[in-house]
Each structure stands twice: as structure tokens, then as C-alpha cells.
Amino acid sequence: MSQPLACQRDRFSLPDDFHYLNCAYMGPLPRVAERAGIEGLRAKRFPQAIVPDDFFRPADELRARFARLIGAADPDRVATVPAVSYAVSTITRNTATGPGRNIVIVHEQFPANVYPWRRLVGEKGGELRVVRPPRDGTRGARWSERILDHIDASTDAVAMGTVHWTDGTRFDVAAIRERTRDVGAAFILDGTQSVGAAPIDVGTLDPDALVVAGYKWLLGPYSLSLAYFGERYLDGIPLEEPWHSRRGSENFAGLVEYVDDYQPGAIRFDVGQRSNFALIPALSASLDLVLEWGPERVAAYCTALMDGAFARLRALGLSVEDRAWRSPHLFGLGLPGGASLDRLKAALQRHRVGVSFRGSSVRVSPYAYNTASDVEALVSACEEALGG
Numbered sequence: 090m091s092q093p094l095a096c097q098r099d100r101f102s103l104p105d106d107f108h109y110l111n112c113a114y115m116g117p118l119p120r121v122a123e124r125a126g127i128e129g130l131r132a133k134r135f136p137q138a139i140v141p142d143d144f145f146r147p148a149d150e151l152r153a154r155f156a157r158l159i160g161a162a163d164p165d166r167v168a169t170v171p172a173v174s175y176a177v178s179t180i181t182r183n184t185a186t187g188p189g190r191n192i193v194i195v196h197e198q199f200p201a202n203v204y205p206w207r208r209l210v211g212e213k214g215g216e217l218r219v220v221r222p223p224r225d226g227t228r229g230a231r232w233s234e235r236i237l238d239h240i241d242a243s244t245d246a247v248a249m250g251t252v253h254w255t256d257g258t259r260f261d262v263a264a265i266r267e268r269t270r271d272v273g274a275a276f277i278l279d280g281t282q283s284v285g286a287a288p289i290d291v292g293t294l295d296p297d298a299l300v301v302a303g304y305k306w307l308l309g310p311y312s313l314s315l316a317y318f319g320e321r322y323l324d325g326i327p328l329e330e331p332w333h334s335r336r337g338s339e340n341f342a343g344l345v346e347y348v349d350d351y352q353p354g355a356i357r358f359d360v361g362q363r364s365n366f367a368l369i370p371a372l373s374a375s376l377d378l379v380l381e382w383g384p385e386r387v388a389a390y391c392t393a394l395m396d397g398a399f400a401r402l403r404a405l406g407l408s409v410e411d412r413a414w415r416s417p418h419l420f421g422l423g424l425p426g427g428a429s430l431d432r433l434k435a436a437l438q439r440h441r442v443g444v445s446f447r448g449s450s451v452r453v454s455p456y457a458y459n460t461a462s463d464v465e466a467l468v469s470a471c472e473e474a475l476g477g
């Protein structure tokens with residue numbers, strides 16, 4: 090790996106008196122992305138200066154950045170979508186299933202990657218198999234094995250996160266991909282809680298789709314997300330029929346010469362009005378930073394930052410997943426039996442620490458803007474609430 094990443098706090102406008110360990114909730118917008126977004130919004134002061142190229146080039150440049158980040162050879166495989174739910178609904182629209190067949194998902198995965206599958210199975214028939222984690226404390230180590238056990242010759246799709254969104258539990262996506270390939274099932278990944286902060290290479294992994302919300306680890310604005318599509322879906326039917334998805338739509342004078350063909354690759358799945366003049370430049374600016382820093386270096390930064398804290402947190406009775414199965418940028422702290430979550434919440438608030446609460450666990454998600462003082466504030470709050 091190249092030079093270790095230094096702290097990047099000065100690229101953000103986070104308040105000095107707050108310990109933001111909550112990138113899994115929302116990534117803060119970097120200063121440079123904020124400027125790009127404002128400039129984009131201002132462009133509409135004078136619409137005559139907005140030219141046809143502005144409806145295409147910025148979106149294509151965004152695709153290219155994302156393709157680079159995930160190792161996709163062809164940027165046209167990337168669609169610009171408003172949300173994960175939109176991309177997953179596009180996928181379920183183009184996934185065949187029916188009685189006697191099944192779709193495999195993971196216990197408590199994010200609803201945007203659940204409701205479209207529930208609708209599909211409700212309408213077409215078949216079974217939605219929800220794979221629970223083992224209960225014996227081997228959540229990380231054995232969960233992937235259980236997922237593999239649930240995939241069979243009747244499986245039409247496996248749809249899951251790259252990591253679990255509530256606590257960063259990692260899955261053996263390579264082994265699961267292998268099994269889906271063996272049985273001919275589609276493999277759909279929601280990379281929202283890892284892409285940007287953990288490396289992924291679709292060239293090697295070859296998922297049928299990888300969907301990523303833009304506003305977390307890609308550090309982008311809200312309402313713009315990206316979805317990579319594999320060969321399996323490239324002939325699919327989009328949710329809507331935007332004019333700019335059609336071949337030749339760059340020629341505004343010829344727009345009413347209606348055509349049946351789409352733009353190449355996954356561009357057909359772009360949302361209508363995708364050429365948002367503020368959001369696209371903002372997300373592109375954020376992606377430039379993510380690419381400059383590199384997911385490997387971000388992960389290494391988070392690992393080094395938290396090093397030493399886990400022993401202290403465990404000493405307070407908090408449970409933490411083993412290093413092999415937790416994500417450096419996203420992990421859960423499980424409360425010891427009898428401990429008061431309200432007390433811990435109050436202590437975190439007093440120490441001005443921002444985390445999330447998911448069920449009975451505390452979700453902590455550091456990034457390259459965090460410092461040792463943020464970690465110290467987290468540990469101090471836990472000590473205050475749980476210590477002797």
C-alpha cells in the first residue's frame with residue numbers, strides 16, 4: 090500500500106466541539122463538494138448557459154469515477170439512481186421467480202433491499218428465505234456459511250449487503266457469489282455501508298448488481314446514488330422511460346424522432362432528470378476525494394485509529410465482533426446484560442459523541458476525519474456509563 094493516509098478533518102466543516110463517529114448514518118459533505126453543489130445550483134440563474142452537453146457529460150464523468158472506485162472496466166455499466174430502493178426495484182422488475190422458487194436475503198437487512206423482494210415474491214409466488222445469524226456468538230464466522238446453506242437449485246436471487254448495516258459484520262461475498270453462479274442465481278449486493286471505505290472489485294467479484302447510496306461512504310449529497318449492473322440485467326426494462334435514456338438523445342432537435350433503442354449498457358436505468366446540476370458535481374467532487382484517499386487507506390486509517398480502544402471497551406463488558414469479521418469503519422458495541430442503554434446514550438450525549446443505536450447495540454462508524462480525541466471521548470462516555 091502507498092503512504093498511510095493522514096487525518097483529513099480539514100477537508101470537512103464538522104464542528105470542533107463534536108465527535109462525529111457516525112458516517113454510517115451520513116457522510117459529512119466535504120467542503121469541495123459543497124462548493125461544487127452550490128456552483129451547480131447557481132448555474133440555473135442563467136439557463137441559456139446550460140447546454141445539451143451538460144445533460145450528459147457530467148453524468149458520464151460521474152459514472153467513470155464510480156467505475157474506477159469499484160473496478161468496473163466499463164463506465165456505461167453504471168446507472169445514476171436516486172436511492173437504493175429505486176435500483177433494487179429496477180432489479181426486482183427484471184428478476185424472474187415464481188412458485189417453487191426462492192429468493193435469499195439476510196436477517197434484518199436494510200428495508201430498501203427487502204421490500205422490493207417482498208413485493209416480487211408476493212406477486213409472483215415463491216419463498217423469501219431470510220437467513221438468520223447463528224445464536225452462539227459466531228455471528229461473523231458462521232453467518233456466511235448459513236447463507237451458503239440456504240442457496241439451492243431453486244434460488245433465483247441472493248440479495249444482501251456487502252456488510253451488515255447495523256454493525257458492519259462482514260460476509261464472505263466471494264464464496265456466496267461462487268454458489269450463486271453454480272446454481273444460476275442472480276447476486277445483488279447493496280454496498281452502501283462499505284463501498285468507499287472498504288475495497289471492492291467488481292471485475293473479480295462479478296456481481297449482477299452493486300447498488301450504493303451516495304450519501305454515506307461516498308460522502309455525497311442526499312438523493313443521488315449509483316448502481317453497477319452486470320450482463321444479466323443489461324437488457325432489462327427500466328422503471329421509467331426518461332428521454333435521455335434513448336439512443337441519440339444528445340441531439341435535442343431530433344428528440345421527437347422516437348426510437349426503440351436505449352443508450353448503451355446500464356444508462357437505460359438512469360432516473361428521469363438525472364442530470365441534476367447541483368447533485369452530480371457535488372458527488373463527483375466527493376468521489377475525487379474518495380479516489381485520492383483510496384478505500385484501502387481509509388480502512389487502514391480506521392483500523393489504526395481504533396487500535397487500542399477495543400481492549401478498553403471489552404473490559405467494560407461491551408461485546409465487539411472479532412477483527413476478522415468486523416469492518417474497520419463500522420462496528421457494533423453490544424451492551425452487557427443488565428446495562429442501561431439510556432444511561433449510555435446520556436453519557437454519549439454529555440461527551441458530545443455522535444453514534445447510532447440499532448436494536449440493543451451501539452453502531453460506531455469512524456472515518457478519515459476522526460482523531461484520537463474522538464475515540465477517547467467514545468471510550469470515556471462508555472466508562473462513565475458502564476464502569477464500576
Ligand SMILES: Cc1ncc(COP(=O)(O)O)c(C=O)c1O
Pocket residue numbers: 113171172173174175199201250254279281282302314
Ligand atoms: C445498507 C443500506 N442500504 C440502503 C440505505 C438507504 O436506502 P435508500 O437509498 O433507498 O434510502 C441505507 C441507509 O441507511 C443502508 O444502510
